[in-house]
Amino acid sequence: xxxxxxxxxxxxxxxTFPGVIANEDVELRVGTGTIHAIVGENGAGKSTLMKILxxxxxxxxxxxxxxxKEVDFKTPKDAIDEGIGMVHQHFMLADNxxxxxxxxxxxxxxxxVQLDFAAGRQKIEEIGAAYGMELDPDALxxxxxxxxxxxxxxxxxxxxGASILILDEPTAVLVPQEVxxxxxxxxxxxxxxxxxxxxxxxxxxxxxxxxxxxxMRGGRTVATVDPEGIDxxxxxxxxxxxxxxxxxxxxxxxxxxxxxxxxxxEALSPDGRTVLDxxxxxxxxxxxVGIAGVEGNGQAELIDALMGIRxxxxxxxxxxxxxxxxxxxxxxxxxGIGIIPADRHxxxxxxxxxxxxxxxxxxxxxxxxxxxxxxxxxxxxDRTSTVIExxxxxxxxPDVNAIALSGGNQQKLIVxxxxxxxxxxxxxxxxxxxxxxxxxxxxxxxxxxxxKEGLAVLLISAxxxxxxxxxxxxxxxxxxxxxxxxxPKTVTPEELGSYMTGVGAEASA
Amino acid sequence: xxxxxxxxxxxxxxAAIVFxxxxxxxxxxxxxxxxxxxxxxxWSFGTTTTSIASMVNRAIPLYIAAxxxxxxxxxxxxxxxxxxxxxxxxxxxxxxxxNLGLWAPLHVALVIxxxxxxxxxxxxxxxxxxxxxxxxxxxxxIMLNFIAFSLxxxxxxxxxxxxxxxxxxxxxxxxASAQLPGLNWMFTxxxxxxxxxxxxxxxxxxxxxxxxxxxxxxxxTRFGFxxxxxxxxxxxxRMAGVAPKRMVVVTMLIxxxxxxxxxxxxxxxxLHAYTQDFPRGLGFTxxxxxxxxxxxxxxxxxxxxxxxxxxxxxxILDLEDTPKEVxxxxxxxxVLAVVVAYEVVNRMIExxxxxxxxxxxxxxxxxxxxxx
Numbered sequence: 001x002x003x004x005x006x007x008x009x010x011x012x013x014x015x016t017f018p019g020v021i022a023n024e025d026v027e028l029r030v031g032t033g034t035i036h037a038i039v040g041e042n043g044a045g046k047s048t049l050m051k052i053l054x055x056x057x058x059x060x061x062x063x064x065x066x067x068x069k070e071v072d073f074k075t076p077k078d079a080i081d082e083g084i085g086m087v088h089q090h091f092m093l094a095d096n097x098x099x100x101x102x103x104x105x106x107x108x109x110x111x112x113v114q115l116d117f118a119a120g121r122q123k124i125e126e127i128g129a130a131y132g133m134e135l136d137p138d139a140l141x142x143x144x145x146x147x148x149x150x151x152x153x154x155x156x157x158x159x160x161g162a163s164i165l166i167l168d169e170p171t172a173v174l175v176p177q178e179v180x181x182x183x184x185x186x187x188x189x190x191x192x193x194x195x196x197x198x199x200x201x202x203x204x205x206x207x208x209x210x211x212x213x214x215x216m217r218g219g220r221t222v223a224t225v226d227p228e229g230i231d232x233x234x235x236x237x238x239x240x241x242x243x244x245x246x247x248x249x250x251x252x253x254x255x256x257x258x259x260x261x262x263x264x265x266e267a268l269s270p271d272g273r274t275v276l277d278x279x280x281x282x283x284x285x286x287x288x289v290g291i292a293g294v295e296g297n298g299q300a301e302l303i304d305a306l307m308g309i310r311x312x313x314x315x316x317x318x319x320x321x322x323x324x325x326x327x328x329x330x331x332x333x334x335x336g337i338g339i340i341p342a343d344r345h346x347x348x349x350x351x352x353x354x355x356x357x358x359x360x361x362x363x364x365x366x367x368x369x370x371x372x373x374x375x376x377x378x379x380x381x382d383r384t385s386t387v388i389e390x391x392x393x394x395x396x397x398p399d400v401n402a403i404a405l406s407g408g409n410q411q412k413l414i415v416x417x418x419x420x421x422x423x424x425x426x427x428x429x430x431x432x433x434x435x436x437x438x439x440x441x442x443x444x445x446x447x448x449x450x451x452k453e454g455l456a457v458l459l460i461s462a463x464x465x466x467x468x469x470x471x472x473x474x475x476x477x478x479x480x481x482x483x484x485x486x487x488p489k490t491v492t493p494e495e496l497g498s499y500m501t502g503v504g505a506e507a508s509a
Numbered sequence: 510x511x512x513x514x515x516x517x518x519x520x521x522x523x524a525a526i527v528f529x530x531x532x533x534x535x536x537x538x539x540x541x542x543x544x545x546x547x548x549x550x551x552w553s554f555g556t557t558t559t560s561i562a563s564m565v566n567r568a569i570p571l572y573i574a575a576x577x578x579x580x581x582x583x584x585x586x587x588x589x590x591x592x593x594x595x596x597x598x599x600x601x602x603x604x605x606x607x608n609l610g611l612w613a614p615l616h617v618a619l620v621i622x623x624x625x626x627x628x629x630x631x632x633x634x635x636x637x638x639x640x641x642x643x644x645x646x647x648x649x650x651i652m653l654n655f656i657a658f659s660l661x662x663x664x665x666x667x668x669x670x671x672x673x674x675x676x677x678x679x680x681x682x683x684x685a686s687a688q689l690p691g692l693n694w695m696f697t698x699x700x701x702x703x704x705x706x707x708x709x710x711x712x713x714x715x716x717x718x719x720x721x722x723x724x725x726x727x728x729x730t731r732f733g734f735x736x737x738x739x740x741x742x743x744x745x746x747r748m749a750g751v752a753p754k755r756m757v758v759v760t761m762l763i764x765x766x767x768x769x770x771x772x773x774x775x776x777x778x779x780l781h782a783y784t785q786d787f788p789r790g791l792g793f794t795x796x797x798x799x800x801x802x803x804x805x806x807x808x809x810x811x812x813x814x815x816x817x818x819x820x821x822x823x824x825i826l827d828l829e830d831t832p833k834e835v836x837x838x839x840x841x842x843x844v845l846a847v848v849v850a851y852e853v854v855n856r857m858i859e860x861x862x863x864x865x866x867x868x869x870x871x872x873x874x875x876x877x878x879x880x881x
Contacts, residue, residue, distance in 0.1 A: 307748065309748070328752060329747065329748070329749075329750040329751075329752070330750030330751070331750075332750070333749070333750040334750075341745070341748050343744075346744045346745070347742075347744045347745050347747075347748045348745055348748070349745060350737075350738055350741045350742050351741075351742075352741060353737070353738075353741065357734065357738075360734065361738060361745060361746075361749045362748065362749035364731055364734050364735060364749065364750075365731065365750070370731050373730055373732065374729060374730055374731065375728075375729055375730060375731055375733070377729075394866075396865055396866060400862060400865070400866055401859070401862055403859060403862070403863070404859075404862040404863045404865065404866035404867075405866055406867075
């Protein structure tokens with residue numbers, strides 16, 4: 001029962017990765033000549049779904065129809081042949097080539113063995129005129145604004161004959177005026193009969209431009225709605241889920257002693273954008289402060305600033321009685337700031353090294369791992385064995401390489417080696433991401449137990465159950481700013497969702 | 510398990526050498542020589558005591574160069590500038606050594622110190638440029654090589670030259686106090702015939718000491734751990750409090766310091782001066798030896814000896830009217846083959862470990878159920 005009026009029809013798409021279900025029974029119907037938005041938090045499964053539609057990954061089950069015809073994409077080339085094009089969030093352009101050269105790259109028009117740039121230029125001008133896209137074909141890409149680079153990417157896709165365009169968070173990198181231009185271009189394309197699939201979590205924009213909106217949560221498509229009948233708050237609630245987990249009714253262990261005090265911290269990206277803006281909060285002994293937010297809103301920068309990896313341009317970070325803003329990472333570590341890094345493979349582990357060396361990482365300057373300038377192998381092995389035992393890391397022993405362990409056991413090792421060092425402040429970034437339920441419960445118990453002993457924890461997570469279940473206070477970060485300070489016991493999904501997507505900030509302002 | 514692991518790790522170099530022999534055999538056959546015949550004359554020529562002494566003498570500088578390169582490799586730094594660092598180090602060492610007369614041990618120590626400092630200074634420039642200006646060390650060390658070559662020519666001609674009237678362009682010859690005795694007595698001590706026309710370099714002991722220093726530094730010190738961590742996972746090392754910039758500079762300094770000593774075996778052993786025809790190219794071959802020995806202290810020693818053996822035994826091919834370049838083909842192939850073979854074997858080891866860990870997890874869980 002193929003519907004010819006649908007440009008794309010996905011039915012029952014399921015895709016699992018080891019230990020993670022990225023997409024489960026996903027349904028998506030995109031009408032020809034419409035702008036269809038897909039919204040959802042990070043990790044909701046949007047990217048995986050688009051990769052499947054673009055032939056970068058194959059679904060485990062389910063069917064894909066394009067213009068009513070069942071397709072089976074093995075590579076993006078198959079998708080391109082069916083007229084599907086994708087504009088990635090991170091541009092894939094050669095800076096030292098011109099717009100024209102970038103656009104024809106890979107599908108160059110030829111005359112005999114020669115490149116036919118004139119034909120390419122003509123085609124680009126035709127496309128530009130048809131959709132109202134302004135582009136100078138001879139400008140060097142490195143001289144272009146971000147908006148013009150994006151137009152180049154879109155043009156590249158149109159040049160290859162795409163009539164269905166997937167745009168992955170196209171507005172994330174644009175300034176407001178460029179967003180307006182982009183939307184005008186998109187309208188132009190739709191008028192010509194093209195179909196746009198638009199991924200975003202900026203709800204206002206989505207409501208402004210989309211003809212239809214599909215909401216994803218936890219790998220599933222939870223609703224497809226008409227923008228006419230919904231407002232941003234309702235949409236945010238759909239994204240976050242209608243029911244929030246109820247926090248554990250544990251007695252508060254929060255004391256009056258401030259362990260970490262962050263005041264007016266501001267940080268800039270290398271190209272001068274403000275990535276942390278006047279961030280201020282305190283963490284007390286025995287308190288877990290949770291940071292909620294859609295990923296990419298300054299969480300990584302905040303961690304780096306607290307760990308001394310990123311310079312802060314203004315503001316102070318006080319740890320106990322010292323201003324540590326100028327301290328090295330090593331000094332902060334030795335003073336008792338522990339970290340469970342957000343990405344254990346990129347920031348937490350030496351995969352090709354034995355567990356005892358992994359346990360040593362971050363504590364390599366102190367006993368029992370070090371003895372003056374020497375590595376204390378016995379001390380390190382003994383300590384690692386203790387971690388393995390106490391935190392129930394499933395391994396044959398401390399001499400096994402970290403790569404041999406499952407993700408959950410790797411994470412238990414990381415959490416264990418940080419906790420056993422008895423830090424005063426622990427920065428826990430996604431402490432249970434991508435691990436099984438059993439390991440997750442064990443890590444939560446450890447965090448609660450340490451909090452009772454007086455540990456001050458900054459918990460950064462994308463898992464609302466974790467945030468609400470553990471935190472004494474819940475801060476929301478949006479665009480590098482703390483936009484809300486909420487009580488996890490009384491917070492509503494609507495509130496949380498609207499602050500996380502930037503709606504609440506405007507409403508309260 | 511550990512015996513099996515050792516056998517597995519021996520598998521890679523063995524397979525690589527066999528493969529290199531096959532390729533060399535094809536090359537020999539292509540130039541019209543019976544490969545078995547050629548190999549057997551290489552072997553019988555290469556195993557005379559004279560050849561052994563020559564092999565060791567060739568291996569010493571290659572080993573030191575390999576260690577210098579390997580120190581950088583441990584943290585993912587490519588010091589391509591060992592060549593310039595050792596030549597410049599040797600020039601200054603030769604100049605200082607020739608112009609001093611001291612108590613012998615002090616004299617030798619001072620010459621070594623000068624070589625180390627100059628080598629470190631030269632590599633330090635590359636380290637400094639990397640952390641302050643972001644210049645990639647491959648580019649800067651290659652360029653510094655060329656600068657070193659010209660600087661050496663200039664200094665030797667205008668400042669360090671011993672006797673302007675002599676046709677020999679060299680620094681002043683070392684006095685006896687800076688000439689390390691040879692080691693040919695080691696052969697006679699064990700009842701072998703004494704090498705003829707060659708003296709095994711006394712610097713061998715320094716090379717061994719450098720190897721031990723390298724092993725201890727990398728495997729047993731905090732610095733070595735931070736070095737390896739930075740190489741394996743820079744992100745994790747940074748999170749763990751390893752300052753990346755400081756690490757780059759210190760590593761380059763140590764690498765260059767070791768590199769400065771590459772030319773000293775020859776200088777103490779037979780040349781006793783920096784001469785115009787001072788051996789070149791050792792720094793580049795050292796990179797190949799470091800790859801061959803997989804940055805392991807023992808592995809690189811074996812690699813250096815293998816290269817020394819191949820170079821020495823190749824000489825017989827020339828006398829038999831066979832191009833000795835066949836051996837260069839072998840050297841190249843053996844390095845490539847080792848890199849490939851190690852990767853294959855490492856994956857085998859990794860799979861075994863993952864399996865073992867999975868089994869342990871299962872048996873642990875089963876044990877718990879029984880206990881519960």
